Amino acid sequence: xxxxxxxxxxxxxxxxxxxxxxxxxxxxxxxxxxxxxxxxxxxxxxxxxxxxxxxxxxxxxxxxxxxxxxxxxxxxxxxxxxxxxxxxxxxxxxxxxxxxxxxxxxxxxxxxxxxxxxxxxxxxxxxxxxxxxxxxxxxxxxxxxxxxxxxxxxxxxxxxxxxxxxxxxxxxxxxxxxxxxxxxxxxxxxxxxxxxxxxxxxxxxxxxxxxxxxxxxxxxxxxxxxxxxxxxxxxxxxxx
Amino acid sequence: xxxxxxxxxxxxxxxxxxxxxxxxxxxxxxxxxxxxxxxxxxxxxxxxxxxxxxxxxxxxxxxxxxxxxxxxxxxxxxxxxxxxxxxxxxxxxxxxxxxxxxxxxxxxxxxxxxxxxxxxxxxxxxxxxxxxxxxxxxxxxxxxxxxxxxxxxxxxxxxxxxxxxxxxxxxxxxxxxxxxxxxxxxxxxxxxxxxxxxxxxxxxxxxxxxxxxxxxxxxxxxxxxxxxxxxxxxxxxxxx
DNA sequence: ATTACTATTCTACGAGTAT
DNA sequence: TATACTCGTAGAATAGTAA
Numbered sequence: 295x296x297x298x299x300x301x302x303x304x305x306x307x308x309x310x311x312x313x314x315x316x317x318x319x320x321x322x323x324x325x326x327x328x329x330x331x332x333x334x335x336x337x338x339x340x341x342x343x344x345x346x347x348x349x350x351x352x353x354x355x356x357x358x359x360x361x362x363x364x365x366x367x368x369x370x371x372x373x374x375x376x377x378x379x380x381x382x383x384x385x386x387x388x389x390x391x392x393x394x395x396x397x398x399x400x401x402x403x404x405x406x407x408x409x410x411x412x413x414x415x416x417x418x419x420x421x422x423x424x425x426x427x428x429x430x431x432x433x434x435x436x437x438x439x440x441x442x443x444x445x446x447x448x449x450x451x452x453x454x455x456x457x458x459x460x461x462x463x464x465x466x467x468x469x470x471x472x473x474x475x476x477x478x479x480x481x482x483x484x485x486x487x488x489x490x491x492x493x494x495x496x497x498x499x500x501x502x503x504x505x506x507x508x509x510x511x512x513x514x515x516x517x518x519x520x521x522x523x524x525x526x527x528x529x530x531x532x533x534x
Numbered sequence: 535x536x537x538x539x540x541x542x543x544x545x546x547x548x549x550x551x552x553x554x555x556x557x558x559x560x561x562x563x564x565x566x567x568x569x570x571x572x573x574x575x576x577x578x579x580x581x582x583x584x585x586x587x588x589x590x591x592x593x594x595x596x597x598x599x600x601x602x603x604x605x606x607x608x609x610x611x612x613x614x615x616x617x618x619x620x621x622x623x624x625x626x627x628x629x630x631x632x633x634x635x636x637x638x639x640x641x642x643x644x645x646x647x648x649x650x651x652x653x654x655x656x657x658x659x660x661x662x663x664x665x666x667x668x669x670x671x672x673x674x675x676x677x678x679x680x681x682x683x684x685x686x687x688x689x690x691x692x693x694x695x696x697x698x699x700x701x702x703x704x705x706x707x708x709x710x711x712x713x714x715x716x717x718x719x720x721x722x723x724x725x726x727x728x729x730x731x732x733x734x735x736x737x738x739x740x741x742x743x744x745x746x747x748x749x750x751x752x753x754x755x756x757x758x759x760x761x762x763x764x765x766x767x768x769x770x771x772x773x774x
Numbered sequence: 775a776t777t778a779c780t781a782t783t784c785t786a787c788g789a790g791t792a793t
Numbered sequence: 794t795a796t797a798c799t800c801g802t803a804g805a806a807t808a809g810t811a812a
Binding site: 324 | 588695
């Protein structure tokens with residue numbers, strides 16, 4: 295499980311670190327929720343539950359036991375039908391699942407990237423000291439960049455999300471020349487890192503990188519106390 | 535089997551038999567989608583995929599094969615990493631799942647009930663001919679009810695959803711008296727049945743019924759060509 | 775390096791049934 | 794009626810590798 299799920303700490307329960315909930319259990323939880331199990335108790339015998347889950351009565355029964363065992367569902371075992379209600383922990387599982395689907399069909403145009411802090415070879419500072427970049431960032435991104443970049447290496451599959459980014463319109467930072475050399479253009483997207491406004495940038499025509507650079511009005515490493523290999527989440531804003 | 539039919543029309547649903555997609559496969563689809571597999575191809579080797587799914591490389595590989603087999607994912611098997619993209623059918627699966635979670639968290643203020651048409655003993659016509667009811671419905675629901683009700687028997691677990699309904703504010707139709715007898719009050723909620731405006735009604739203090747009655751400005755049985763035991767979907771509007 | 779076959783392990787399903 | 798136990802077994806997951 296590489297992705298760090300949203301963890302709203304409103305119900306700080308004494309529950310264990312919420313060991314992985316299997317897809318089968320999520321499906322079961324979802325069915326209970328669809329019947330109103332978040333708001334009210336739901337009367338549901340194991341045979342009915344079985345047909346909702348397309349499985350046998352025995353398996354449905356066992357599934358309920360699992361859910362109860364994991365604290366995701368509370369049960370009143372009446373004489374006739376059992377009554378089920380989703381617990382706050384169960385609700386968190388559902389919310390996380392819902393959030394995942396919200397991201398997939400996101401209306402709020404954000405790409406969530408997770409990666410780790412890497413140290414570059416200090417070029418970030420050199421580049422972001424160039425007046426040609428500084429003036430463009432100030433004009434187009436609305437802040438004066440701290441002279442340095444935070445390198446974020448995307449881990450494994452996360453790299454795919456760069457394709458989503460590149461497909462969206464970016465703020466174009468133009469190439470420019472000094473007396474010594476030429477500095478290439480970059481694409482930039484407004485972003486947030488741990489809540490701080492920043493910009494995610496990629497040099498033009500970089501195709502196979504797994505590193506994205508972050509610039510900000512402040513020195514992120516110190517203001518966020520970041521060390522190499524620290525995990526970070528980057529929320530990049532994209533629009534059409 | 536693998537005939538991928540392009541499906542340009544949104545409304546023309548995938549008429550494919552679409553054998554049940556298991557929760558495990560849905561989870562896999564979801565992970566691909568989170569990496570951008572709806573918009574773009576996603577580079578994902580089976581080991582990376584395995585860790586996303588918290589399973590082994592072999593199982594991840596097999597899962598991809600299943601998804602391809604079922605036409606939910608398209609694959610380019612390159613030399614290095616395979617590239618995956620979710621097909622229109624796969625997208626439908628994800629949309630359905632998303633819709634389920636949307637319902638759970640009631641961003642749509644609608645309770646969806648499914649059931650079957652039942653014939654009452656003709657009391658519906660008797661009641662809905664009473665001026666005391668007719669005038670109240672006209673005033674409070676905005677239409678003159680056809681003299682008769684459509685009985686919808688909720689099947690099995692659907693009955694639980696009535697509890698959701700009862701917990702929401704309803705239009706209150708008051709009890710009234712004639713010279714012969716007293717007619718009890720009912721609760722009503724605006725609703726739609728096969729797109730037609732109607733109202734779902736429940737007598738006050740009915741607790742253990744599995745039948746909900748539907749009234750409308752028209753004779754639903756004929757205008758919707760409904761026979762006994764026909765399945766119907768009822769979308770009841772609820773507000774706070 | 776990949777993917778995915780075959781063989782093996784073992785989980786989890788469902789039949790039968792106790793409660 | 795229910796739920797849920799034991800237990801034999803099908804099929805899913807993994808190990809070991811081939812390609």
